[in-house]
Amino acid sequence: MSAASDYLENELLDHALGTGAFTAPSNVYLALFTSDPTDAGTGTEVSGGGYVRQAATFAAASGGSASTNATITFPTATGNYGTVTHVGLFDASTSGNLLFHGAVTTSKTIETGDTFQVSSGNLTITLA
Secondary structure, three states: OOEEOHHHHHHHHHHHOOOOOOOOOOOEEEEEEOOOOOOOOOOOEOOOOOOOOEEEOEOOOEOOEEEEOOOEEOOOOOOOOEEEEEEEEEOOOOOOOEEEEEEEEEEEEEOOOOOOEEOOOOOEEEOO
């Protein structure tokens, strides 16, 4: 994923240009969406059915990208989530600010009893 949110773009610009200071989040969380969250963070995040954002960890960046260094597994759904088409990375487990977002390679309909998992190394953030 390479789309940065409007929030993150402004924070990084202010930080790099000396007009503000960006404080890195202590943790980042992967969220599932049934529609594109867009740079403005306006998509439809999954809710209900036991859904909660999951903590994500990344290896150090190299060559302009960073990938997850551990598998991310969402809890088994206790209700239908709908069809997951996008993911977003947030600076908080609830609410918070969208940092990055992107489409999943293959959409997945999640129903009761299903799980959603991202294998280690399969989520990469890239800056061009």
